[in-house]
Amino acid sequence: MAANQEQEKEQRRRLLDVASRFPLPSGCRFSYGTAGFRADGATMAPAVCRAGILAALRSVKLAGAAVGIVITASHNPVGDNGVKIADPDGGMMAQHWEPFADALANAPDPDALLQLVLQFVKDEGIPLGGHHTAQVLLGRDTRPTGEYLLDAALQGINAIVGAHAIDMGILTTPQLHWMVRNKNKGIKASESDYFTQLIDSFRRMLELVPKDKGGDELAKKLIVDGANGIGGVKLEQIKAELSGIDIIVRNSGKEGEGILNHMCGADFVQKERVTHHGFSPEDVGVRCASLDGDADRLVYFCVSSASENKVDLVDGDKILSLFALFIREQLDIINNSGSQVNKSLPARLGIVQTAYANGASTQFLKNLGLEVVFTPTGVKYLHKKALEYDIGIYFEANGHGTVVFSEEFLSQLDSLSNELSSETANGSAQYHAAMRLMAASQLINQAVGDALSGLLLVEAILQYKGWSFQNWCELYSDLPSRQLKVKVIDRSSIVTTDSETKVSQPSSLQESIDKETANYTHGRCFVRPSGTEDVVRVYAEASTQVEADSLARSVAHHVEQLLG
Ligand SMILES: CC(=O)N[C@H]1[C@@H](OP(=O)(O)O)O[C@H](CO)[C@@H](O)[C@@H]1O
Ligand SMILES: [Mg+2]
Known part of the structure; x- marks a missing residue:
């Protein structure tokens, strides 16, 4: 009893102490959005320290399961920084903890912070002050404020009695998510394990490329824009071990090559x-890929002509389409093959997109007979929806996305592969298709969208299909689109429904959008408040660029008039 009281006292002392070490500057307000907390790196220490407390509490709540902290501001300018928390499954922190995250980050003084934590642990039934353990894995990107913010996070974690912090070093965001997921599954979780898994499963994918499909030298050449961030650094580390592909890294993050995300990277090229x-x-003509600053976004492009500085873009929608085609094809080979060994593998394949997906991609996927569903913007929504399927593929148009396989499906796939390999079918089309799916499930990062693993899966599929960049690009033609931002007094006055495709409030706004849209062939338009910027976003699509621009402009005008 006395020992417990001592511990409780110690817990209170530590929280008061750490909060007084990182006072909240007046006027600072943090909000845990789709990307966690993000701001000017120099102002982030209080929020990062409190994210440390939060992550440790989350681990205590989940009986000591490992939780992750990533210190990054993704594609933002180099001066910014941020922090987000990964749950034990490697996904984003459970949404119902976000209001507490906000309250904690904005607690005005040490006493308020202590009271907030005590109330929260009571409400959530977190056994604080007892003989619990907690572990938090930390990673950060290459930003100059990263090291000092890492220290703030460590101090936050150590303010929770029994919490243990493990600094995993400078990593891509998806590497840290992968490590958290693997650690909790009790499987290998170090950086070299991550690299080995990527290299081995990529090699297996290439071994399964039909012999007549092997491309020429140009087909093997890939230039990667690393955004001068951590993705380029990691790719440089492993590219020599990736057989069957010749990777050249530009904007690799090396001294003197340029500034993080400045005039480069996936966000720049996509916009x-x-x-x-x-x-x-x-x-001109060479296949290129672009990563963002923390390597969780991937797009492809090709410089289209020597005289103009234009590029042909392959965005997240087309990466999704390529993955969907490949996976569907393997399932069809397994289930419709005429071999004597008639084994089938029923699988529900789901495609998850957001309203920003180009309408032409949705049409393309539906024409293939695939099930396409929509969620609101933000990986946390897409990922959760994708988990409802045996195989779920999701992507945002901007290049965030991955493929997830259910445990049950993977175990059936494993049994099928074993049966096929032990019977005469070893070497059959059915067996190869099963092995390809198995290798793809190991190559792709199932914790979260990962530009490095996504890139290798794209490369393996292009080789499998014997496709050039152009073949891929021509899968379908994007409908012309336009995105605009509108500054309004209070963006939260817009409430949306139907996965953000319709405005429910103010209702007159949806009436105006409908009226404008009806004037255009293939017109589609929606507005929503951004979750990461203080703006309302307007998106419009139509059959020509002039029409898409005009539709977006007129709807933006209605938003301004009504709410500006
Ligand atoms: C139109 C758009 O690209 N929106 C982005 C952006 O969200 P907004 O809520 O639109 O600001 O940032 C999110 C986090 O990075 C990303 O998931 C999302 O796709
Ligand atoms: Mg990112």
Whole structure:
């Protein structure tokens, strides 16, 4: 009893102490959005320290399961930084803890912080002050404020009695999510295990490429824009071990090559669609990929002409389409093969998109007979929906996405592969298709979208299909689209429904959108408050660029008039 009281006292002392070490500057307000907390790196220490407390509490609540903290601001400018928390399954922190995250980050003084924690642990039934354990894995990107913020996070974690912090070093965001997931599954979880898994499963994918499909030298060449971030650094580390592909890294993050995310990276190329830093007319016709600053986003592009600085873009929607085609094809081979060994593998394949997916991609996927569903913007929604299927494939148009396989499906696939390999069918089309699916499930990062593993899966599939960048690009033609941002007094006054495709409040706004949209062939338009910026986003699609621009502009005008 006395020992418990001592521990409780110690717990209170530590929380008061750490909170007084990281006072909240006046006027600072943090909100745990889709990307966690994000702001100017120099102002982030109080929020990061409190995220440390939060992560340790989450681990205590989940009986000591490992929880992750990533210190990154993704594609934001180099001066910014941020922090987000990974749950034990490697996904984003459970949404119902977000209001507490906000309250904790904004607690005005040490006493308020202590009271908040005590109330929360009581409400959530967290056994604080007892003989619990907690472990938090930390990773950070290459930003200059990363090291100092890591220290703030460590102090936050150590403020919870029994919590143990493990610094995993400078990593891509998806690497840390992968480590958290593996650690909790009790399987290998180090960085070298991550690399080995990528390298081995990529090699297996290439071994399963039909012999007549092997491409020429140009087909094997890939230039990767690393956004001067951590993704380029990691790719440089492993590219020599990736057989069957010749990778050149530009904007690799090496001293003197450029500034993180400045005029380069997936966000830049997807929005601007022009040649960026590190690329020139000499690259015309070569397949290129672009990562963002923390390597959880991937897009592809090709410099289209030497005279103009334009690029042909392959965005998340087309990566999704490629993955969907490949997986569907393997399932069809397994289930419809005419071999004597008639084994089948029933699988529910689900495609998850957001309203920002180009309408042409949705049409393409539906024409293939695939089940396509929509969720609100943000990986946490897409990932959760994808988990409802045996195989779920999700992508945001901007290049965040992955493929998830259910445990049950993987175990059936494993049994099927074993049966096929022991029977005469070893070497049959059915066996190869099963092995391809198995290798793909090991290559792709199932914890979260991962530009490095996604890139290798794309490369393996292009080789399997014997496709050039152009073949891939021509799967379908994107409908012209336009995105605009509108500054309003209070963006939360817009309430949306139907996965953000309709405005429910103010209702007159939806009436105006419907009226405008009816004037355009293939017109589609929606508005929603951004979760990461203080703006309302307007998206419009139509059959020509001029029409898409005009539809977006007129709807933006209605938003301004009504709410500006
Ligand atoms: C249109 C768009 O690209 N929105 C992005 C952006 O969210 P907003 O809520 O739209 O600000 O940032 C999110 C986090 O990175 C990302 O998941 C999402 O796709
Ligand atoms: Mg990112």
